[in-house]
Amino acid sequence: MNKESNSYIFLYSTVLIVVVAVLLAVAATALKPAQLENAKTEKRLQILSAIGVTGSVEGQQDKKAYVQALYERYIKEELVVGWDGLVRSSAVAFDLDMDQQLASQKRGGEGQFSVFVARLDDGSQKYIFPMAGAGLWGPIWGYMALDGDLNTVYGASFSHKGETPGLGAEIETVEFCDQFKGKRLYDGGNFKSIAVVKGGAQGAYQVDGISGGTMTSNGVQQMIRESLSMYVKYIEQQRKGLGDE
Amino acid sequence: MSSSLFSKANVALLKAPLGLKNPITVLVLGICSSLAVTAKLKPAIVMALSVTVVTGMSNLVLSLMRKTIPNRIRIIVQLVVVAALVILVDEVLKAYVPDVSKQLSVFVGLIITNCIIMGRIEAFALANRPWPSLLDGLGNGFGYGVVLVVVGFFRELFGSGQLLGYQVVPASWYVSNGGFYENNGLFIMPSMALILLAILIWIQRAVRKELVEE
Numbered sequence: 293m294n295k296e297s298n299s300y301i302f303l304y305s306t307v308l309i310v311v312v313a314v315l316l317a318v319a320a321t322a323l324k325p326a327q328l329e330n331a332k333t334e335k336r337l338q339i340l341s342a343i344g345v346t347g348s349v350e351g352q353q354d355k356k357a358y359v360q361a362l363y364e365r366y367i368k369e370e371l372v373v374g375w376d377g378l379v380r381s382s383a384v385a386f387d388l389d390m391d392q393q394l395a396s397q398k399r400g401g402e403g404q405f406s407v408f409v410a411r412l413d414d415g416s417q418k419y420i421f422p423m424a425g426a427g428l429w430g431p432i433w434g435y436m437a438l439d440g441d442l443n444t445v446y447g448a449s450f451s452h453k454g455e456t457p458g459l460g461a462e463i464e465t466v467e468f469c470d471q472f473k474g475k476r477l478y479d480g481g482n483f484k485s486i487a488v489v490k491g492g493a494q495g496a497y498q499v500d501g502i503s504g505g506t507m508t509s510n511g512v513q514q515m516i517r518e519s520l521s522m523y524v525k526y527i528e529q530q531r532k533g534l535g536d537e
Numbered sequence: 538m539s540s541s542l543f544s545k546a547n548v549a550l551l552k553a554p555l556g557l558k559n560p561i562t563v564l565v566l567g568i569c570s571s572l573a574v575t576a577k578l579k580p581a582i583v584m585a586l587s588v589t590v591v592t593g594m595s596n597l598v599l600s601l602m603r604k605t606i607p608n609r610i611r612i613i614v615q616l617v618v619v620a621a622l623v624i625l626v627d628e629v630l631k632a633y634v635p636d637v638s639k640q641l642s643v644f645v646g647l648i649i650t651n652c653i654i655m656g657r658i659e660a661f662a663l664a665n666r667p668w669p670s671l672l673d674g675l676g677n678g679f680g681y682g683v684v685l686v687v688v689g690f691f692r693e694l695f696g697s698g699q700l701l702g703y704q705v706v707p708a709s710w711y712v713s714n715g716g717f718y719e720n721n722g723l724f725i726m727p728s729m730a731l732i733l734l735a736i737l738i739w740i741q742r743a744v745r746k747e748l749v750e751e
Contacts, residue, residue, distance in 0.1 A: 301607045308614060312621045319628050326632035334635065454646070458576025458693075458725065504576075504725045 329356065335386070336363040341449035341469075342420050342435035343410050367420075369409035377525030380404055390424035390519065391431060397522065405522050410437070418446050419530075421523050425515025428507035430454040432463065432515060438477070442527045445486070448472040450512065460508030471499040483524050488513040542668065550672040554680030557745060560653045561684040562738045567653040571685055571734065572727040574644065578701050581689030582682075583637075584644050589678025590626070592654050595619045596662040596674030603663045615658050620649050653677055688733045696724030 293300045333356045340346050340359070345366050352358040370385035375397060385406035397403025408420040417440050424433045434450035447470075450463040462468055475486050476496040484497050488509045493500045501509030541547075560566045567588070574584045598618055599606075606614050627645050630638035648654070657677050662670040693699055698706030698720050710718035723729050742748045 295605070295607050296609065301610055304605070304607055305610060305613075308617060312617055316621060316624060316628075319625055323628050323632035327628075327635075330631065330635040334639075456576075457574050457580035458697075503722060 332386075333359050336360065338449050338451055339363070339408055339420055339422075339435050340366060342437040342447050343412065343418050344447050345412070366410045366412065367408050368411045369407075371407040371409065372404050373407055373523065373526045374405070375403060375522055375525065377523075377527075377529045388422075390422040390433060394424055394519065394522070403522065407523070407526065408435075416440060421520060423515050423519035425511055425518060427452050427455045427463075427511040428460050428505075429456070432508065432511055434463075434512075434515070436472070436516065436520060442530055443476050443478045445472045445475045445477070452508070455508045456505065459502060459505040460511075462502045462505060463508060463512055468499075468502065475499065477520065483521065485517040485520060486513070488516075547669055547672050550669055551676040551679070554673075554676040555683060556680075556741075557748065559680045559684065559741070560656070560677045561681055561734065562741050563748060564653075564656065566656045567651050567681055568731075568734070570644075570647045570651050571681075571688060572730040573647060575685055575689040575692050575730050576696065576725050576727075577699075578686070578689040578693045580644075581685040584647070585678070585682030585685045587644055587648055588651055588653065588681055589675055591619065591623055591648055592657055592678045592681075593671050593674035595622055595654055596657055596670040597667055598622065599658050600662040600665060600667040600670035606663070611663075612655075615655055616649075619654055619658075623649050653681055684734070684737065687737065688730055691733055692724045692730060695721045696729075 293303075336359050337346060337349065340362055343366065345362060347358075347362060349355060349358060349362075372380045372383050372385045372388065374380055383404050385408070388404060388406045390405070393403040393405055406422055408422075410418045410420060412418065418437050419440075419442060420435050420437045422433070422435055424431065426432065430453035432450065432452040432455065434448060436448050437446040438444065439446050449469055452461060452463060455461045455463070471493070472486065474496070475498075477483060477485060479497070487493075487498045488501045489498050490501055490506065490509075501512075554560055557563065561568065561571055570584060570588075575581045595615075595618060599615060602614075602618070623645055627638060657674055661673045665673070690700070693701075694705060698704060698711075698718075706718060706720075708714055710716040712719050
């Protein structure tokens with residue numbers, strides 16, 4: 293057949309597309325279970341990272357088992373709460389996708405949000421709240437860990453899909469996350485959230501953004517406010533129960 | 538018919554892009570990603586390795602296919618093959634080495650658009666046999682990698698005072714710690730990468746006069 297003829301071109305493109313499509317589909321399906329397991333391990337690690345108990349995960353032979361053991365050791369409860377602050381029992385807390393739930397809530401539907409309750413080695417209880425938002429190039433997400441007073445931040449971890457390396461991607465670094473330790477969300481009864489500012493963060497409600505990563509930093513600020521406001525009612529009710537501040 | 542695997546001509550394919558035929562400084566390809574990923578040294582290295590692997594593999598595959606590709610859909614076919622290769626590699630990494638994949642996932646989009654890959658396919662793989670094409674792809678990847686590492690080195694050193702995340706500039710030197718030193722914020726900006734590239738080209742041409750056009 294003449295290589296330049298229309299029918300050859302048509303046939304060639306069809307065959308090429310079909311081969312590539314089949315190849316990619318087969319690969320994706322075959323690899324999916326392994327990828328899902330890795331995603332779960334990654335999620336557990338990020339939750340643990342918010343309370344700073346990742347241990348020496350880097351050098352581990354079986355990372356999956358190590359993280360799982362750490363997770364079971366520190367995370368005592370996985371709750372599902374609604375915007376009204378009431379605890380639900382309908383969904384598996386770990387599998388909830390914060391991004392989807394936020395969208396669901398916006399559409400007027402019933403968003404369901406997970407809360408992870410951790411107990412540290414010293415017996416203190418921490419509350420870990422997932423957050424999801426938008427960076428410059430794609431989704432960003434993270435976990436905010438609060439002390440028992442449900443106001444002071446114990447720690448935070450952030451992650452992203454495709455922010456610029458060296459700039460927006462720096463939100464993942466220890467240096468950025470450590471800034472949140474000790475910051476506060478509430479001023480009295482007022483939910484103030486935490487602002488990510490350009491240079492010279494002051495006080496308990498501000499942290500420094502990333503130089504050259506302004507868009508991502510703004511995304512982080514927006515994400516914290518939007519995601520954590522879903523838990524405001526839950527936090528209020530917990531505080532009443534604890535009877536403090 | 539076929540020369541030995543590592544004949545002089547074949548070895549030259551590996552070495553030429555490191556100097557006189559460098560894809561970035563001489564062929565002026567792949568500039569965009571060399572600006573984007575060199576703010577720090579580690580992503581620069583990851584990107585360099587990925588581009589090397591992808592350029593080599595796509596050169597190989599397309600060279601094997603070269604006698605069957607209709608001329609009119611040539612570019613489209615190249616795109617499809619390169620994209621499929623990159624996605625396949627990424628999927629496998631995600632399943633078995635998720636940490637590497639996480640670092641790479643940012644670059645996947647950037648790799649596919651890297652002119653070096655399409656450039657070498659057009660200029661070499663479509664007209665040469667598979668083994669030399671593979672070598673050419675790898676060689677150009679190395680040449681790209683060398684430039685990326687050099688630019689990344691200076692950008693991270695002067696822009697963040699670090700190398701591979703390790704603090705190189707002593708902390709006590711910084712103004713915030715009572716010293717005199719400030720990181721040069723301009724180095725974090727992509728424009729600085731362009732300036733550094735220009736300086737590299739300048740140095741290369743000063744040393745190798747044969748590169749200067751008449």
